[in-house]
Amino acid sequence: MLRVKSFEPLLRPFAAVLRPLALASLVANVALIVTGAAVRLTDSGLGCPTWPKCTDESYTTTAAMGVHGVIEFGNRLLTFVLVGLAVACFLGALARPRRRSLVRLSVAVGLGIPMQGVVGGITVLTHLNPWVVGLHFLLSVALITAAFAFWRRIGEGDDAPVALVPGPLRSLAALTALASLAVVAVGVIVTGSGPHSGDRGAKRNGLDPAAISQVHADLVFLLIGLSVALWFALRAVPAPPAAARAALVLVVVELAQGLVGFVQYFTHLPVALVAAHMLGAGLVWTATLAVLWSLRSRPVVPAASSAVAARSQAPEPVAAA
Known part of the structure; x- marks a missing residue:
């Protein structure tokens, strides 16, 4: 160090x-x-x-x-x-x-x-x-x-993280996180096919905006379904209250983001809503991370205990002859 x-x-x-x-x-x-x-x-x-x-x-x-x-x-x-x-x-x-x-x-x-x-x-x-x-x-x-x-x-x-929920729930949370990342990644591709290129002369990725938007919407429905299931599961088992709250926050953020996404699509991508949707992508991912963090814990070692442990591991002084 x-x-x-x-x-x-x-x-x-x-x-x-x-x-x-x-x-x-x-x-x-x-x-x-x-x-x-x-x-x-x-x-x-x-x-x-x-x-x-x-x-x-x-x-x-x-x-x-x-x-x-x-x-x-x-x-x-x-x-x-x-x-x-x-x-x-x-x-x-x-x-x-x-x-x-x-x-x-x-x-x-x-x-x-x-x-x-x-x-x-x-x-x-x-x-x-x-x-x-x-x-x-x-x-x-x-x-x-x-x-x-x-x-x-x-x-x-x-210290090594300690799981606070059963293994199947951790697997469901991991699957939810993968779906969240997929939604963000495909959303980037949707943006690359749309009209907001950043400059009037910039090229687009050539994909059909309607088709790739449908893929994005399907992934959003999958993500919301997984998130709701995770929330109910965390309420059904002896999980920390913070975990269920984090899952609920994720569902609320996803629903708000989905609403903005649908409104912007059917109103032909107004600038203000597109900006709000891009901010929402960052908030969805942050809320996803909060859920993952709530499912495990790393015990904090008090400073006094660390000092005692360090002294106990130190070599004994050698007496002078």
Whole structure:
């Protein structure tokens, strides 16, 4: 483990607010989906026509680029906010020398953000190729997963997780999570076939929007069915109340997201509803992660017990001759 004792006074302030910092990082990564939606839905995807610069001569937007340049450049600036939060979380994790898992998770989030920026640059350089744009969104989902894990692990120990529900219920939850991920992934493909390309000249993926939307809707019905079944099952067995509440929240979020999805489809994809639907995708996945987390526990080892255990494992001092 890194030696941080000499830096402990500098790290202590970050450790004191580590949980709020982790929550801010999670919220900011969900917000990145919304700002990305704003770029796409305002046809500002090529507001900065190159990368890493905004123009061939400038790293920032210029007056000649108008509002599209401002929107695209503003989305790029959010990356620096995410990096700042990730660095603060890493410093706070370093201040907890017995929590190696926290350091690893903070590093995963920190490395994922510049990777997300690079993929975003590739989307610009490929003139908003719909498959690359979809990868850009899915990487946000991966970052949300890592940020959520970091946030929840702060209040847990590093021992092996203990299951709180029977095996069949854990399998049902895993199947629900797979269905949730499939809904998000196919939703990305639906977006790539639709009219909101991010720029008037950007190509689409060539799939039939009606057909792929039907596949997406079928998966949504499957997900809601699995989630409702999981909620009833958690209420029928001696499961922690928090698990049933998390499953209920997931069902409510899914129903709201499904309602927005159907309304936007039958009203010909108005910009405001599409943006709300993209935010909903991030919230559905976050609620799914909350359900998975509620089904297991990692016991927290008190600091005093850790110190006693460390002393008991230390070698006995050798008496001087």
